[in-house]
Amino acid sequence: MILEQYYIECLSHASYLIGDESTGRAIVVDPRRDITEYLADARKHGLTIEGVINTHFHADFVSGHLELVDATGAWIGFGEAADTEYPIRRLADGERLSLGQVDLEILSTPGHTWESISVLVRERADSEPSAVLTGDSLFIGDVGRPDLVNMGDSSTDALARAMFHTIHDKLMKLPDHVLVMPAHGAGSSCGKNLSTELTSTIGEQRASNPSVQPMSEDAFVSMLTHGQPAAPAYFTSDAAMNKRVHPLLQQDRTVPAMAPQQLRAALDAGVRVVDARGVDDFAEGHLRGSVNVGFDGRFAETVGMVAAVGDPIALITYPGEEEQAALRMARIGLDNAIGYLNVGHDGRFPADLADLVQTAPRIAVTELDAMLTVKGVTLIDIRNPGEREAGGIPGSIHIPLAQLRNRMSEVPTDKPIVVHCAGGWRSSVAASLLRANGFRKVSDLLGGYAAWVDAHATV
Numbered sequence: 001m002i003l004e005q006y007y008i009e010c011l012s013h014a015s016y017l018i019g020d021e022s023t024g025r026a027i028v029v030d031p032r033r034d035i036t037e038y039l040a041d042a043r044k045h046g047l048t049i050e051g052v053i054n055t056h057f058h059a060d061f062v063s064g065h066l067e068l069v070d071a072t073g074a075w076i077g078f079g080e081a082a083d084t085e086y087p088i089r090r091l092a093d094g095e096r097l098s099l100g101q102v103d104l105e106i107l108s109t110p111g112h113t114w115e116s117i118s119v120l121v122r123e124r125a126d127s128e129p130s131a132v133l134t135g136d137s138l139f140i141g142d143v144g145r146p147d148l149v150n151m152g153d154s155s156t157d158a159l160a161r162a163m164f165h166t167i168h169d170k171l172m173k174l175p176d177h178v179l180v181m182p183a184h185g186a187g188s189s190c191g192k193n194l195s196t197e198l199t200s201t202i203g204e205q206r207a208s209n210p211s212v213q214p215m216s217e218d219a220f221v222s223m224l225t226h227g228q229p230a231a232p233a234y235f236t237s238d239a240a241m242n243k244r245v246h247p248l249l250q251q252d253r254t255v256p257a258m259a260p261q262q263l264r265a266a267l268d269a270g271v272r273v274v275d276a277r278g279v280d281d282f283a284e285g286h287l288r289g290s291v292n293v294g295f296d297g298r299f300a301e302t303v304g305m306v307a308a309v310g311d312p313i314a315l316i317t318y319p320g321e322e323e324q325a326a327l328r329m330a331r332i333g334l335d336n337a338i339g340y341l342n343v344g345h346d347g348r349f350p351a352d353l354a355d356l357v358q359t360a361p362r363i364a365v366t367e368l369d370a371m372l373t374v375k376g377v378t379l380i381d382i383r384n385p386g387e388r389e390a391g392g393i394p395g396s397i398h399i400p401l402a403q404l405r406n407r408m409s410e411v412p413t414d415k416p417i418v419v420h421c422a423g424g425w426r427s428s429v430a431a432s433l434l435r436a437n438g439f440r441k442v443s444d445l446l447g448g449y450a451a452w453v454d455a456h457a458t459v
Contacts, residue, residue, distance in 0.1 A: 055135025111163025
């Protein structure tokens with residue numbers, strides 16, 4: 001049996017290739033749009049990809065099922081509750097799919113969405129299951145959130161109750177040795193306490209996962225619906241995109257270089273210019289109107305917070321990073337990368353753009369404290385709800401980064417604005433987004449909330 005996991009850190013996304021070496025038949029589960037790796041590994045192992053299974057309608061990325069169908073002629077499988085514009089194979093609870101010796105069993109596991117399924121893998125039809133691909137139902141250290149509601153016909157409470165039964169009546173009934181292989185890891189917005197481990201076992205999760213411990217259904221619902229990360233606006237667009245026929249990702253596409261005057265014209269036209277350099281380099285010098293989303297962080301997801309699906313985007317990157325930056329954006333449906341400009345670590349922009357270069361003000365905790373003492377600042381906390389619940393700076397206004405683009409009208413403009421996150425990366429995004437949208441006297445807090453806590457710790 002071939003069972004390969006493909007994990008991309010930027011989206012905390014795992015996909016899988018399952019193949020039977022005796023017959024050469026294979027399926028791919030929860031694929032991303034750039035499919036060359038699946039095709040190359042299938043060729044390496046002598047496999048033919050005949051099916052693509054999505055465990056649910058993904059909201060945090062655009063699935064590669066249409067690209068794989070175009071490349072291989074495979075069928076597309078979803079849970080029975082799925083409704084799509086393209087032909088699908090509806091997979092029922094308990095249905096068995098044979099690849100030869102390798103046997104797959106479909107488990108209906110609603111809770112994250114109604115159509116959610118898991119895939120139970122056996123090396124032979126008559127053997128004990130060896131692995132379960134749980135999609136966004138059971139994670140390592142958590143379970144999938146119920147509040148994204150891709151189907152649009154249920155409340156969060158009903159999905160949370162469905163998840164309670166999925167976990168306790170189905171997945172936790174599996175043998176302890178079964179390998180748990182989810183669709184996401186730490187950092188994903190599809191849950192709140194995901195582990196950095198990429199696989200586990202049912203037994204390990206039974207012992208260590210707080211979300212699967214014995215509790216009442218009401219207690220489970222309360223736990224699951226509380227403190228989830230703010231969902232980026234693009235989640236709604238991607239979930240809808242995954243249900244319909246849409247343009248395929250061109251696997252060999254490239255992004256054109258932009259001349260300085262082209263980039264200036266893009267800024268003048270209101271094109272979103274994303275500066276993917278590091279926070280410190282951006283602070284030392286960047287183009288007025290650009291937004292800093294460092295390539296060293298959760299780049300794709302965060303660009304999806306500062307730009308909408310369909311928006312044209314121009315990139316400023318370190319040399320050699322432009323193609324990967326455009327690909328990462330395309331994975332979430334941001335296909336309109338119109339071009340790029342390279343700027344090295346020396347921060348030198350072309351002379352033709354010198355009049356647009358400015359610095360980004362950043363302040364230390366001592367400066368913030370002085371401003372707070374005289375109430376001379378508007379302090380914006382852009383962390384997620386769960387982070388905020390663990391503590392906050394008195395007097396701050398809470399607007400999670402994922403919501404900031406649509407909640408700017410709530411930001412007062414009568415005082416200087418300081419933005420903070422946990423450590424300083426996200427606050428650079430938020431402060432630059434505010435400045436790009438016309439807010440003045442905006443800075444961010446060096447070291448974020450962690451620095452503020454350290455400065456105010458009692459010995």
